[in-house]
Every structure is written in structure tokens, then in C-alpha cells.
Amino acid sequence: MFVRITTDSTLRPNTLRDLGMASHSNALVSLSEFSYRKGSEIYGEKEPAEYVYQVKSGAVRSYKLLSDGRRQIGAFHLVGDIFGLENGSEHRFTTEAIVDTTVRLIKRQSLENVAESDAMVARNLLSMTTNNLQHAEDHMLLLGRKTSLERVAAFLLEMDKRLTAAGVMALPMSRRDIADYLGLTLETVSRALSRLHEFGVLGFIGNTQRQIVLLDRDQLASLDLQP
Amino acid sequence: MFVRITTDSTLRPNTLRDLGMASHSNALVSLSEFSYRKGSEIYGEKEPAEYVYQVKSGAVRSYKLLSDGRRQIGAFHLVGDIFGLENGSEHRFTTEAIVDTTVRLIKRQSLENVAESDAMVARNLLSMTTNNLQHAEDHMLLLGRKTSLERVAAFLLEMDKRLTAAGVMALPMSRRDIADYLGLTLETVSRALSRLHEFGVLGFIGNTQRQIVLLDRDQLASLDLQP
DNA sequence: CGAGCCATTGAAAGAAGTCAATACAAGTGG
DNA sequence: CCACTTGTATTGACTTCTTTCAATGGCTCG
Structure with missing residues (x-):
């Protein structure tokens, strides 16, 4: 292997x-x-x-x-x-x-x-x-305590910090992986991403669904709410 | 203070x-x-x-x-x-x-x-x-992945290991504390404990609701399912 | 180019949360 | 020591969020 x-x-x-x-x-x-x-x-x-x-x-x-x-x-x-x-x-x-x-x-x-x-x-x-x-x-x-939207927002901010190059975040993992990281189902993750897209917080690049641009980090951070 | x-x-x-x-x-x-x-x-x-x-x-x-x-x-x-x-x-x-x-x-x-x-x-x-x-x-x-009943079962087994004396577990914490530990509400914790009581898995001692006897650790462990 | 994986979306079901009423226990102060 | 207040737990009814089931379409890669 x-x-x-x-x-x-x-x-x-x-x-x-x-x-x-x-x-x-x-x-x-x-x-x-x-x-x-x-x-x-x-x-x-x-x-x-x-x-x-x-x-x-x-x-x-x-x-x-x-x-x-x-x-x-x-x-x-x-x-x-x-x-x-x-x-x-x-x-x-x-x-x-x-x-x-x-x-x-x-x-x-x-x-x-x-x-x-x-x-x-x-x-x-x-x-x-x-x-x-x-x-x-x-x-x-x-x-234990965050809603699905808050979890996905937190995930995006974490990945943004760790792997963004040239403004684009190329996620290596599938929706299922994200879901299993966030304690959700892949459908819920997909719906949350769609909502964030509607809100204008993020955009998808090219043909794949794993290249993401964050358009409004402040709004994302306000959805996350760490303190 | x-x-x-x-x-x-x-x-x-x-x-x-x-x-x-x-x-x-x-x-x-x-x-x-x-x-x-x-x-x-x-x-x-x-x-x-x-x-x-x-x-x-x-x-x-x-x-x-x-x-x-x-x-x-x-x-x-x-x-x-x-x-x-x-x-x-x-x-x-x-x-x-x-x-x-x-x-x-x-x-x-x-x-x-x-x-x-x-x-x-x-x-x-x-x-x-x-x-x-x-x-x-x-x-x-x-x-991330357990149901309310599984969480409460896991909690009881953990506390059983850590503070049981003479067969009785005297919990110092309230239902709200347990809930906030398990990522649930206090009502859900209370309902889960009631169900476990109905199942004959545990009993309450005396007048307080915080003294618990585990009657069937095996059944509790099967509800928890760690592996 | 076709098979299989992956993602999105909708509709329905379900688990847990919220709101509310009641009961009990414990602590307070007369 | 008892009445009263306050905090805690249980239970029921209802709501909501997430999951489940299902259908569709787009990518990817043999």
C-alpha cells in the first residue's frame, strides 16, 4: 500500500x-x-x-x-x-x-x-x-455547543489560516470528511456552505467544489463567535 | 471569596x-x-x-x-x-x-x-x-457522534470508575453541569436518567437525586459502545 | 465515454431543544 | 421550628434543527 x-x-x-x-x-x-x-x-x-x-x-x-x-x-x-x-x-x-x-x-x-x-x-x-x-x-x-453554521464557519476560518495560498483555499478533504470533523452529516455541511455562498461570504472557484475564496472573513468570524 | x-x-x-x-x-x-x-x-x-x-x-x-x-x-x-x-x-x-x-x-x-x-x-x-x-x-x-443515551451512559461509567464508594455514586454536580459536560440540555439528561431507571440499569438512593447505584454495568457498557 | 464517486437539493422523519407546569429539597429568616 | 423563598429535578407538550432518505447532476478517472 x-x-x-x-x-x-x-x-x-x-x-x-x-x-x-x-x-x-x-x-x-x-x-x-x-x-x-x-x-x-x-x-x-x-x-x-x-x-x-x-x-x-x-x-x-x-x-x-x-x-x-x-x-x-x-x-x-x-x-x-x-x-x-x-x-x-x-x-x-x-x-x-x-x-x-x-x-x-x-x-x-x-x-x-x-x-x-x-x-x-x-x-x-x-x-x-x-x-x-x-x-x-x-x-x-x-x-458540544455550536450550531451547524457556526461549526462550518469555524472550520473555514481554521483552514483559511492553515492552507490558503493566493487567496484561494484548496480543500483536500471531502464533504464527508468535513462532516465527520464537525460532528455533522455531509448534507448539513453542504447546506451550510450553500447558505454561506448565498450570504456572499464565500465563492467557489473553477469547476471543483473544493476551491473556496473567502469574501468576508469578518462576517465569518461573527458567525463563529469564539469568546 | x-x-x-x-x-x-x-x-x-x-x-x-x-x-x-x-x-x-x-x-x-x-x-x-x-x-x-x-x-x-x-x-x-x-x-x-x-x-x-x-x-x-x-x-x-x-x-x-x-x-x-x-x-x-x-x-x-x-x-x-x-x-x-x-x-x-x-x-x-x-x-x-x-x-x-x-x-x-x-x-x-x-x-x-x-x-x-x-x-x-x-x-x-x-x-x-x-x-x-x-x-x-x-x-x-x-x-461529535454519540446519542444522548450513550453520552449519559458513558458519563455514569466514568463517574463510577472515579468516585464510587460502597457501591453508591454520590454525584457532586447538578443536572445542568452534567448536561454542559455532555453537550446536552438538563432536560435531556434527566430524561435519559429516567429511562435508565426504567430499564433497571440504575437506582436512586435516599431523598436526593444525586446518589445513584449502578445495577447493571454490563448493560450500561453496551449502551456506551466505545470500540 | 461510461462507471462510480462526490456534491447539491428537496421532502419527510426523528432526536434533542424549548417552554412550561409541578414537585421536591435545601436554605433563610422570623 | 416552621413558613417562605430559592434552587433543582422531573415530566409533558410543542418546536426546531439536524438527520435520513431520495433524486439529480457534475466531476474524475479508468
């Missing part, structure tokens, strides 16, 4: 700096790259967490399932994002490539070894975990 | 061990106790995070508000629980005493100082944050 692209190598400043590795660190960390085709699984819930991942290109969804198939996506991982960092030994989500995706991977064990001696790395591991926690906390508020 | 009970003192093995402090640590950490009356605020969202707290007696809710007053409770903190541990400098929730509550408090700065030199403490800070993250991740699934 995946294709190995490069071989193991030693420390690459760019990646390790993202994990908080001081550039003077003398540790060797094994690095490789893998590519996953659209829809394929990167790892499953409950699997041993052997690697930590960074998205080099593409996009990833991580989710939990109930026994009857209901799905909750906890996060989308876009280019540059690190995911799969668990403290325990098991992954707590299943992750899949949303589109064709290439990731860098780092052996978890080697990262822990470095963290043991390098307080800076340890602090950054904590800081990354805290960022994930903060995202989850905000998402609980959205899932 | 609060009453100072004891004065600062030096290291107390019991509390610090909970934070992962090795008992041989020679650091001095200032400790005190405070009591909060039912309903009073311990700290507010966006306030500087000066202290970390541990519940000595009582119970605490931590929540976020939307501008129009909708409330999402992210967690309940019961006896022994540590809360208020932020990585950034600000609290991300408001916390209030649900009933009269006494907490121990530790200066955040002193904890960070210790973590800097003691890898064991640093690891346990990370582990506590990871536990919070895991709870939030599970709660996202509940809020």
Missing part, C-alpha cells in the same frame, strides 16, 4: 528543528520518507506507536470509530504538521492519507533517547502535546 | 510525588491550601497561570463559554486530581468549585524550575498532559 521513496539517513536539520532539536545536537536520528496513496491507512488505532510523522506533501485525517461505523475525525494534518506523537506506546487514532501523501518519519525511540538528555527537545515535545491538547479543547466546545 | 487555611511550607512528599517528583529531590516548592465555597471561581480563562492545583476535598468543573452564554464543561476534577497545569502562561478554562472545595496549590514557576533539571519530573509533566489530551480526544468522539 505504500512506496518507500528514500533510504534511511542521518540528521536533517530541517526536520529535527521542527521537533525542537538543537542544531548542535550530536545525536543520530534515523529518517526516512514514505508515500501513501489517497485513502490508504498510515497506522491504525491501538497499533504500537513506532514512528512519529511529518507531512511533507498531501494531507492526513486522524479519526476514531464507534463499533457501528460512526466516525469522528479529531484533526487534519497538513503540510509541515507533525502527527502520531504518542506518549504511551499505542496510537490513539487511525490515520489515513486524504490525498496522495508523502511523510517523513522518525523513530519514536530515538526521539525519546534524545529527549532524555536534551531538555530543550523535551520541552518542545511537551509544547507540541500542549498544542494538540489546546486544539482538542477548542474542538470540544465546537462539538 | 476564599479562605486561606494553611501557610506556605516546604516539600510535602505526598503532593509532589503525585507530580512525579522523585522523593530525593532537594528542591523547595512552596505549597499552600485554599478553600473555595460552592460556586466560586478558582481562576478564569485567559488569566495568567500562576499555580497548579490539586483537589484535596470537594469537586471542580472547568469550562469554556461562548459569548452568548453557552457553556462547555471540559472536565470535572475530583479528589486527588491535578488541574490548572498549562504549558503556556494563560489558563485555557475557567474553573469553579462545584461544592465547597479545598485545594493544594503549587507555584507553577517552581515546578518548571524543578522540571528543568529533573528529567523524571519533566517526563511526568508530559505524561499528565498526555492524559488530559487522551480524555479530550475521547470526549470529542462522545460530543
Whole structure:
């Protein structure tokens, strides 16, 4: 299901700096790259967490399932994002490539070894975990208390911040993915987007329905209402 | 609004061990106790995070508000629980005493100082944050994808694990608190509890409506359906 | 170019929310 | 200690929002 692209190598400043590795660190960390085709699984819930991942290109969804198939996506991982960092030994989500995706991977064990001696790395591991926690906390508020329109507005603002290039937001994920992220059905998401389109808050570009331009971020923000 | 009970003192093995402090640590950490009356605020969202707290007696809710007053409770903190541990400098929730509550408090700065030199403490800070993250991740699934009955069943099982003594669960929080934790209204929570009562899954004890006996944990677990 | 996926839209059903009445418990003050 | 007020919980009737079911059309990709 995946294709190995490069071989193991030693420390690459760019990646390790993202994990908080001081550039003077003398540790060797094994690095490789893998590519996953659209829809394929990167790892499953409950699997041993052997690697930590960074998205080099593409996009990833991580989710939990109930026994009857209901799905909750906890996060989308876009280019540059690190995911799969668990403290325990098991992954707590299943992750899949949303589109064709290439990731860098780092052996978890080697990262822990470095963290043991390098307080800076340890602090950054904590800081990354805290960022994930903060995202989850905000998402609980959205899932527990916001209306469908508010959820979709919040989603658009989040994606706008994370992946807008040249004023256009090219969403990699389907309406179903968005719905499972927001705790809605895909129909409700579609209706909310249509309403926002009617309101003149956003426009669709070209032939696809996944290229969106935000025309009125202020109105969108007022629909979201964070405080 | 609060009453100072004891004065600062030096290291107390019991509390610090909970934070992962090795008992041989020679650091001095200032400790005190405070009591909060039912309903009073311990700290507010966006306030500087000066202290970390541990519940000595009582119970605490931590929540976020939307501008129009909708409330999402992210967690309940019961006896022994540590809360208020932020990585950034600000609290991300408001916390209030649900009933009269006494907490121990530790200066955040002193904890960070210790973590800097003691890898064991640093690891346990990370582990506590990871536990919070895991709870939030599970709660996202509940809020995004579970029905009202499933949510209430999950809540009862969680509380059963955390505070049942002598077979009876004495809930400190109101129906409204439960509702705001589960993303429901208090009426829906009340109806779900009534249904579970009809089903013979639980019984109410005495005159109050907050003492609950679980009569059929298996049936409750089948209503929850985690996998 | 055709099969299958994806998105939109409409109509109907359903789950939870809102409004309201009642009852009970707990706290207050005479 | 009792009357009264206030807060909390339950229950019913009705409304609303979201879901479900269904039909249609547009893309995409073999």
C-alpha cells in the first residue's frame, strides 16, 4: 500500500528543528520518507506507536470509530504538521492519507533517547502535546455547543489560516470528511456552505467544489463567535 | 471569596510525588491550601497561570463559554486530581468549585524550575498532559457522534470508575453541569436518567437525586459502545 | 465515454431543544 | 421550628434543527 521513496539517513536539520532539536545536537536520528496513496491507512488505532510523522506533501485525517461505523475525525494534518506523537506506546487514532501523501518519519525511540538528555527537545515535545491538547479543547466546545453554521464557519476560518495560498483555499478533504470533523452529516455541511455562498461570504472557484475564496472573513468570524 | 487555611511550607512528599517528583529531590516548592465555597471561581480563562492545583476535598468543573452564554464543561476534577497545569502562561478554562472545595496549590514557576533539571519530573509533566489530551480526544468522539443515551451512559461509567464508594455514586454536580459536560440540555439528561431507571440499569438512593447505584454495568457498557 | 464517486437539493422523519407546569429539597429568616 | 423563598429535578407538550432518505447532476478517472 505504500512506496518507500528514500533510504534511511542521518540528521536533517530541517526536520529535527521542527521537533525542537538543537542544531548542535550530536545525536543520530534515523529518517526516512514514505508515500501513501489517497485513502490508504498510515497506522491504525491501538497499533504500537513506532514512528512519529511529518507531512511533507498531501494531507492526513486522524479519526476514531464507534463499533457501528460512526466516525469522528479529531484533526487534519497538513503540510509541515507533525502527527502520531504518542506518549504511551499505542496510537490513539487511525490515520489515513486524504490525498496522495508523502511523510517523513522518525523513530519514536530515538526521539525519546534524545529527549532524555536534551531538555530543550523535551520541552518542545511537551509544547507540541500542549498544542494538540489546546486544539482538542477548542474542538470540544465546537462539538458540544455550536450550531451547524457556526461549526462550518469555524472550520473555514481554521483552514483559511492553515492552507490558503493566493487567496484561494484548496480543500483536500471531502464533504464527508468535513462532516465527520464537525460532528455533522455531509448534507448539513453542504447546506451550510450553500447558505454561506448565498450570504456572499464565500465563492467557489473553477469547476471543483473544493476551491473556496473567502469574501468576508469578518462576517465569518461573527458567525463563529469564539469568546 | 476564599479562605486561606494553611501557610506556605516546604516539600510535602505526598503532593509532589503525585507530580512525579522523585522523593530525593532537594528542591523547595512552596505549597499552600485554599478553600473555595460552592460556586466560586478558582481562576478564569485567559488569566495568567500562576499555580497548579490539586483537589484535596470537594469537586471542580472547568469550562469554556461562548459569548452568548453557552457553556462547555471540559472536565470535572475530583479528589486527588491535578488541574490548572498549562504549558503556556494563560489558563485555557475557567474553573469553579462545584461544592465547597479545598485545594493544594503549587507555584507553577517552581515546578518548571524543578522540571528543568529533573528529567523524571519533566517526563511526568508530559505524561499528565498526555492524559488530559487522551480524555479530550475521547470526549470529542462522545460530543461529535454519540446519542444522548450513550453520552449519559458513558458519563455514569466514568463517574463510577472515579468516585464510587460502597457501591453508591454520590454525584457532586447538578443536572445542568452534567448536561454542559455532555453537550446536552438538563432536560435531556434527566430524561435519559429516567429511562435508565426504567430499564433497571440504575437506582436512586435516599431523598436526593444525586446518589445513584449502578445495577447493571454490563448493560450500561453496551449502551456506551466505545470500540 | 461510461462507471462510480462526490456534491447539491428537496421532502419527510426523528432526536434533542424549548417552554412550561409541578414537585421536591435545601436554605433563610422570623 | 416552621413558613417562605430559592434552587433543582422531573415530566409533558410543542418546536426546531439536524438527520435520513431520495433524486439529480457534475466531476474524475479508468
